[in-house]
Amino acid sequence: xxxxxxxxxxxxxxxxxxxxxxxxxxxxxxxxxxxxxxxxxxxxxxxxxxxxxxxxxxxxxxxxxxxxxxxxxxxxxxxxxxxxxxxxxxxxxxxxxxxxxxxxxxxxxxxxxxxxxxxxxxxxxxxxxxxxxxxxxxxxxxxxxxxxxxxxxxxxxxxxxxxxxxxxxxxxxxxxxxxxxxxxxxxxxxxxxxxxxxxxxxxxxxxxxxxxxxxxxxxxxxxxxxxxxxxxxxxxxxxxxxxxxxxxxxxxxxxxxxxxxxxxxxxxxxxxxxxxxxxxxxxxxxxxxxxx
Amino acid sequence: xxxxxxxxxxxxxxxxxxxxxxxxxxxxxxxxxxxxxxxxxxxxxxxxxxxxxxxxxxxxxxxxxxxxxxxxxxxxxxxxxxxxxxxxxxxxxxxxxxxxxxxxxxxxxxxxxxxxxxxxxxxxxxxxxxxxxxxxxxxxxxxxxxxxxxxxxxxxxxxxxxxxxxxxxxxxxxxxxxxxxxxxxxxxxxxxxxxxxxxxxxxxxxxxxxxxxxxxxxxxxxxxxxxxxxxxxxxxxxxxxxxxxxxxxxxxxxxxxxxxxxxxxxxxxxxxxxx
Amino acid sequence: xxxxxxxxxxxxxxxxxxxxxxxxxxxxxxxxxxxxxxxxxxxxxxxxxxxxxxxxxxxxxxxxxxxxxxxxxxxxxxxxxxxxxxxxxxxxxxxxxxxxxxxxxxxxxxxxxxxxxxxxxxxxxxxxxxxxxxxxxxxxxxxxxxxxxxxxxxxxxxxxxxxxxxxxxxxxxxxxxxxxxxxxxxxxxxxxxxxxxxxxxxxxxxxxxxxxxxxxxxxxxxxxxxxxxxxxxxxxxxxxxxxxxxxxxxxxxxxxxxxxxxxxxxxxxxxxxxxxxxxxxxxxxxxxxxxxx
Numbered sequence: 001x002x003x004x005x006x007x008x009x010x011x012x013x014x015x016x017x018x019x020x021x022x023x024x025x026x027x028x029x030x031x032x033x034x035x036x037x038x039x040x041x042x043x044x045x046x047x048x049x050x051x052x053x054x055x056x057x058x059x060x061x062x063x064x065x066x067x068x069x070x071x072x073x074x075x076x077x078x079x080x081x082x083x084x085x086x087x088x089x090x091x092x093x094x095x096x097x098x099x100x101x102x103x104x105x106x107x108x109x110x111x112x113x114x115x116x117x118x119x120x121x122x123x124x125x126x127x128x129x130x131x132x133x134x135x136x137x138x139x140x141x142x143x144x145x146x147x148x149x150x151x152x153x154x155x156x157x158x159x160x161x162x163x164x165x166x167x168x169x170x171x172x173x174x175x176x177x178x179x180x181x182x183x184x185x186x187x188x189x190x191x192x193x194x195x196x197x198x199x200x201x202x203x204x205x206x207x208x209x210x211x212x213x214x215x216x217x218x219x220x221x222x223x224x225x226x227x228x229x230x231x232x233x234x235x236x237x238x239x240x241x242x243x244x245x246x247x248x249x250x251x252x253x254x255x256x257x258x259x260x261x262x263x264x265x266x267x268x269x270x271x272x273x274x275x276x277x278x279x280x281x282x283x284x285x286x287x288x289x290x291x292x
Numbered sequence: 293x294x295x296x297x298x299x300x301x302x303x304x305x306x307x308x309x310x311x312x313x314x315x316x317x318x319x320x321x322x323x324x325x326x327x328x329x330x331x332x333x334x335x336x337x338x339x340x341x342x343x344x345x346x347x348x349x350x351x352x353x354x355x356x357x358x359x360x361x362x363x364x365x366x367x368x369x370x371x372x373x374x375x376x377x378x379x380x381x382x383x384x385x386x387x388x389x390x391x392x393x394x395x396x397x398x399x400x401x402x403x404x405x406x407x408x409x410x411x412x413x414x415x416x417x418x419x420x421x422x423x424x425x426x427x428x429x430x431x432x433x434x435x436x437x438x439x440x441x442x443x444x445x446x447x448x449x450x451x452x453x454x455x456x457x458x459x460x461x462x463x464x465x466x467x468x469x470x471x472x473x474x475x476x477x478x479x480x481x482x483x484x485x486x487x488x489x490x491x492x493x494x495x496x497x498x499x500x501x502x503x504x505x506x507x508x509x510x511x512x513x514x515x516x517x518x519x520x521x522x523x524x525x526x527x528x529x530x531x532x533x534x535x536x537x538x539x540x541x542x543x544x545x546x547x548x549x550x551x552x553x554x555x556x557x558x559x560x561x562x563x564x565x566x567x
Numbered sequence: 568x569x570x571x572x573x574x575x576x577x578x579x580x581x582x583x584x585x586x587x588x589x590x591x592x593x594x595x596x597x598x599x600x601x602x603x604x605x606x607x608x609x610x611x612x613x614x615x616x617x618x619x620x621x622x623x624x625x626x627x628x629x630x631x632x633x634x635x636x637x638x639x640x641x642x643x644x645x646x647x648x649x650x651x652x653x654x655x656x657x658x659x660x661x662x663x664x665x666x667x668x669x670x671x672x673x674x675x676x677x678x679x680x681x682x683x684x685x686x687x688x689x690x691x692x693x694x695x696x697x698x699x700x701x702x703x704x705x706x707x708x709x710x711x712x713x714x715x716x717x718x719x720x721x722x723x724x725x726x727x728x729x730x731x732x733x734x735x736x737x738x739x740x741x742x743x744x745x746x747x748x749x750x751x752x753x754x755x756x757x758x759x760x761x762x763x764x765x766x767x768x769x770x771x772x773x774x775x776x777x778x779x780x781x782x783x784x785x786x787x788x789x790x791x792x793x794x795x796x797x798x799x800x801x802x803x804x805x806x807x808x809x810x811x812x813x814x815x816x817x818x819x820x821x822x823x824x825x826x827x828x829x830x831x832x833x834x835x836x837x838x839x840x841x842x843x844x845x846x847x848x849x850x851x852x853x854x855x856x857x858x859x860x
Contacts (some may be wrong), residue, residue, distance in 0.1 A: 056805045061752070063752075082754065087753075089748045089749065089751075089752045091746070091748045091750070092748075093751070094745075098745065099376065099612075099747045099796050099800050099826060100802075101800050101801070104800070104801070105745065105746065108738065108741060108742040108746065108749075109749070111738050112738050112739060112741070112746075112749075112750065113738070113739055113742070113753050113754065113755055114736055114738050114739075115735055115738070115739060116736065116737075117734045117735060118737050118738055118803075123840055152800055153745075165749075168749065185614075217721065221790060245658030251605070268647070313853070319676065319716070321676050324645075324675060326619075326675040326676065326678070327616070327617040327675065329679075330617065330620065330679065330682070346751065351749045352731070374616045376616050377611055377614075377616065377789065377793045377796075379616070380611075380616035380617075380619075380620070380785070380789040380790075380793070381789055381790050381839075381840055381843045383620070383785075383838075384782075384785050384786035384789055384790060384840065385837065385839075385840035386834055386837050386838055387782045387784070387785070387786070387836065388782070388783075388833045388835070388840070389833070389836075389837075390782075390838025391782060391830055391832040391833050391836070392830065392832075392833040395829065395830045395833070412692050435747055452568045476838065478568075482569055488682050488683070488686045488690075489686060489687055489690075490682065490683075491678060491679050491683050491685065492679065492682075492683025492686075494679070495675070495680050495683070496678060496679070496680045496684075498681070499676025499677065499679075499680060499853055502676065526827065535694060536691065536694075537690055537691060537693055537694050539687060540687040540688065540689065540690050540691040540694075541688075543683050543684055543686075544684065544687055544688075545688035545689075546680075546683075547680050547683070547684035550676065550677075550680045551680075552676075564649030
């Protein structure tokens, strides 16, 4: 099965990388990556730790320059497309004593970058305020968080916080949603429900979804395309095409076996230990967190 | 220089007080309790004034109030720590009481309060008696020993309190005990370095050590070493330069060590990244 | 001078406002309350009380240094607080509310070092100038009842400037405070916002502590906003409550101090603390009641 045929309205791609390479702090993160994400597709970027998946996302957002090659998002250079992208970066969980409501967090997704005094003085601004509040309620409803959106975000569970963060990324009606390991810190039931939610959003809101994940299992059945990154290279196709013994062995340059369990899950065996790259996850984080 | 009694006393007390501060301080920084430490040092000052007003020996007031507040903070917080806001409000309130007591003191006695307050706030290491300096040294040594004895459980409890609890480490008790140690070293060091500057001896050598190494044993040793060297250097400098107060010199050196360590660790990281 | 409290509010208020020095004090107190309540609300949310306290203590080296260098005291305050803000920001290991970064590790060591080096310098300046500590009592505890008309005016201008800056950056600052990674992802200048806020805090502290003294500033920056945040999570309502609380505490403190021999500072901090405790209690019992049903 090849990638979903794009209908004429979807002729333009959501994101495209051609011959892209990125270098960070002198280390080559990935080279010669080619990928195309079609409009309305649900795509996962998989691969072991340190493979460069988050770096790839940052390159798509224009937060990192390419060493070579080109990147286009929604038909434009990444910096120009930023307004139409919803981005959910990797975050620490909110501190349990954080006294801010989920609904305020979502609202900040809408106007958090707006400088100026937040008082609605003219009728025009008041009308806009009303429309914004409606939109916020709507998007919170979409992610199913209406029940707890008015509680302190620090008190909520990981899955609940994640839903609100998804709402925050969706509130400006993006055409492309990029999520960096959204299922990472969730337990299995939550992984399943958040994955289902993202698929639903992809279809109902007509948003292209590109997400980075460690484990393909919660996403099986939803994916239109898989991009697998390892050893500084990437290969893309459907799940069945990419996650095969032959393909992965070629990617890693060493024998890999992919097995299917009786209930249909894929297991990758013989995956060599990927060297842990600090640059990937922590490039912008606190680097002085000394641990003996 | 060492021919003089008061100098020898100062060095004796100072060395072990600095050691105690360096060792305890390393953990205070790791546990994120510097603000609490700051509050405790100011509480020490208020304790001294309270004792003065009530007619007790200042040192009793120092110790009692500091230990009491430390206990309160430990009780109010989880795993023996307290919230940023709680510390701030309690702190501000205690300072308000200090204001009141100073006013009371000012009306009850004359002039002498200025000097006494200065000594409590900024230290008077050169006016320690032989007995006083021996006591200070003993306390500093005891506190250091206390921390080193509890090193591994304390480290585990600090870095991973859940694992520690599972392994049978009394996390909460350790937390309280640590704050008590902090209170003791605070109260004792107040006489040497003064309430306001004590925090510098707790923070700067430890901060420098944390920037330079991630290993606990090396960090503790480095922290203690930097603190002691700052103390010696400060005492020597202030002896040579009459107008330089000893506590200012000591803290100045400690601060310089921290700044140097920061710059060094930054350049080290930058050149490592470029390779 | 200790006029007696007649317990008739109107009479007392008239007695209070008879003297111009008292009117000045009330006006200054009002401006300070609003400024501290707004800037402090952010400070408490950002868990930067330690930095706030350090800034308030910088008044000491500022004044002592100015006296030594023959500069106007006010300049010394602003320079010292500003320098401290820059140094503290310089040592920061950028992490946000949502991570264990704040309060742990070397960031607080930087704040503590700046504080004590500043104090040590202040003590040095004082000794070099051969001054006795007694003169610095006003430094620590303020001259609320000796405020001049000119000082009130300067304070008003500074407050307007500081509040305008905070108002203009309300939403970006809020986003950066609670979700720094999200803010960064949306292209907000996180480092600039951090430094900018610290500088505004320094400005507020420098202007305020000339009148209220170094110790009192901190109480006003922490307690009313903390109390407000116990009662509500909404930013707008929280800011308003914070201002209301601060005004109440300052007016009450000034009013009571007028009729008593004890210092203003004591009353204001005690009322502020009591307010925080009450709010905390209310919050805890409201929580328990909510969980009960």
